[in-house]
Amino acid sequence: MSSVPIPQDLTARKGRFSRFLGAVPDRLHFAAHSHHPWPDVSFDAQQRAWLDAAELMDTKWERIFGEVVPAAQEHVARILGLPDPGTVAFAPNTHELVKRVFSSLEATRPIRVLTTDSEFHAFERQSRRWEETGYATVERIPTEPFATFAERFAQAARSGMHDLVYVSHVFFNSGYVFEELDSVLAEVPDPTWVIVDGYHAFCALPVDLARWADRIFYMAGGYKYAMSGEGVCFAHCPPGWGERPVDTGWFAGFAVMEETVTGVPYPKDAQRFLGSTLDATGLYRFRAVQDLWLREGFTPAHAHRYAADLQAEFLNRLDEIDLPELSPEHLVPARGDTARGSFLTYRTAAAGDLHAQLAERNVIVDRRGDRIRFGFGIYQDRADVAELVRRLDAL
DSSP: OOOOOOOHHHHGGGGGGHHHHHHSTTOEEOOTTTOOOOOTHHHHHHHHHHHHHHHHGGGHHHHIIIIIHHHHHHHHHHHHTOSOGGGEEEESOHHHHHHHHHHHOOSOSSEEEEEETTOOHHHHHHHHHHHHHTSEEEEEEOOOSHHHHHHHHHHHHTTOOOSEEEEESBOTTTOBBOTTHHHHHTTSOTTSEEEEEOTTTTTTSOOOOGGGTTTOEEEEESSSTTOOOSSOEEEEOOTTSSSSOSSOOGGGGGGGTTSOOOSOOOOSSGGGGOOSOOOTHHHHHHHHHHHHHHHHTOOHHHHHHHHHHHHHHHHHHHTTSOOGGGSGGGEESOTTOOOBOSEEEEEOTTHHHHHHHHHHTTEEOEEETTEEEEEOOTTOOHHHHHHHHHHHHTO
């Protein structure tokens, strides 16, 4: 991977993060895949949420559902190429949304699930607990070797032996991008439900779901590359799938709350998947951040290009120092593999030691077992990469 000049119009955006970067000036944050710093506009947005609550009190929900939520829905739809913003439902976390989708399945128990051995802890833990209780049976396809993963997963998917397929767009423990996702989805039989975990792809890669808007659930949130913090997760909910979730909250009946109704009514749009009272502050932040990037013409394609350029710079500088724990043979996927998201993953027995030593030097990265991850984003520049490698060399 060679170094590529970074356009000045992208490097200028580091200044949009002055509050986060100025809070601890000596800190190097290379965990954009875990917690992304927030642009300064989110500070004003958070204040706006507080002021709305003070001014409007109980009637603030009219502004939230009448202005803030629709604006956030439009941003999600624009970023993912969705034809209808009304298919987007928000929740404090994706775990809530996953449980709500599962509660909609009318399959005879146990629910038969196809997934991988590389899903994030939230789904991995929940699915294993479902197995313990007999609520689900789960087939997990290993993601490695990556070269054959798509065909192995497609073969299992086309079997028709599953009620639901759950798979990541970008895998959290490697950064491997499921580039064949589109062709594999075409192999899934129509009766089978599909959930795609898009958390490491949303706002990090260009994504176009137009072809699958009527077929799959796609879930992500603001904590990572959307730069909006916690509490602002969402699901694209295809029309006609899960019209009456068993796990339901009163927000799903918000539109008819003051009317006399019989039974349990559900809206036709994605709001049928809403839960109950939430803190809407994250939605304010998300709207402000996306408004900023829209005004500036900044897209996930730009973010991906910028992260890839910084990764190349990091790898080239790393070649110049002697640090066997981060040698190319430890990189997952391999160095020449272009199917990579916005972070670099190294598999090494020294992951824990490296993580601790970097923390002592005020460098924030993260690890998952024997894997240490370095994330790259637009709040960094070449000087930050050079300083990161200098501190690694000092180990």
